[in-house]
Amino acid sequence: MKINVIYFGMIAEAIGKNVETLQINSIQPNTDDLTTFFIQQYPVLKNKSFKIAVNQQMATNNTVINENDEIALLPPFAGG
């Protein structure tokens, strides 16, 4: 399954990119699966704090992901 991913702030810096399209080998992944997947893909994320937004909504516990969803990895907020 194909997902579109956007990285921000210290996460983008750690990974070294802002956007990418990734293939996930899972029929119906949820956001917990995604967290595991991203840490496998990018071990540098293991000791970083981040949250996942799905289609511009903060993922509440274990949101199911669909093909072509817009996934964002959000480091801690610093607005204001």
Next chain:
Amino acid sequence: MKINVIYFGMIAEAIGKNVETLQINSIQPNTDDLTTFFIQQYPVLKNKSFKIAVNQQMATNNTVINENDEIALLPPFAGG
């Protein structure tokens, strides 16, 4: 005993003056005496709300007045 009196806002308007010097026939009047005195002097004050300041301090219960004190009659505040 002579006191200097200043009137403000609706009190000044009701009495028709802003300042005056008054003679009180009392040896050691306090602010309660003053309230009675002013209402006798100006019956229009009977149904007005006012507080007394003595030398630019709000009179706490029954402040004693001295010769030449600056007495102010203050209607309800409307600052802000």
Next chain:
Amino acid sequence: MSEKKIKNVFVEGPITPEKIANSIAHHQVKTNIGAHDIFLGQVRADEIDGKTVQAIEYSAYEEMANKVFDEIREDAFSKFDLTCAHIYHSKGVVKAGELCLFVFTSSKHRAMAFDACRYITEEIKAKAPVFGKEIFEDSSHVWKVNN
């Protein structure tokens, strides 16, 4: 009591947006400030018994009021961890829509700025000997009383 120079809080007529902008700009050199809170009082065109307020004419027991404002500021500094605190109040005529009160608090963090600004504003309403005549279009008036 020591000879302390009491600041004059009163401004003739309305407080202008430019004055507020200048005051904000003056704080940009203070780089330990992280948060400002500003309260502005604006004259409302209230309808009272079928007539609409056009303006408030403020008068004050100025010398006492400036002492009260000074005490309120001092209290705020002792209660809250503030970098700055300023108060300006109008005297004379302020039309409906114009500003009559400007309270400006600054601190390292937002909680103190918020708490102090609100504290100062409530204290002013309760303690400052300032009086307001609400003037209608036909030049009649009523006296404003703070709640």
Next chain:
Amino acid sequence: MSEKKIKNVFVEGPITPEKIANSIAHHQVKTNIGAHDIFLGQVRADEIDGKTVQAIEYSAYEEMANKVFDEIREDAFSKFDLTCAHIYHSKGVVKAGELCLFVFTSSKHRAMAFDACRYITEEIKAKAPVFGKEIFEDSSHVWKVNN
């Protein structure tokens, strides 16, 4: 969901005192307003491990952030009796001493303006996907995290 035009909250670079003055001036035609509260966030020259912050470079998940800001405003209108509520946030570089956040609430009476301004500010800090890189004089940086 209906097609709603979401307002853009982001301003390139610092928020200027002039912008604040203009915003205040625009509210003088609303003569049912009696009270405004304004919160301003200012970039601090914090010392971190012996180095001093010169600026914060803000980035954001802009499209989502604008939706979040819009929801926060809507929530504020449903919780408090407001006439107006505005939010502006910087993106890009804001130097120490400059302003990065401007929250502006207006109401008939002061309590609602104060409550709403604080509510909106806290919600922004907690919920808006905005990120800040604190930049030192030697061009090194750390990432800011809200408390």
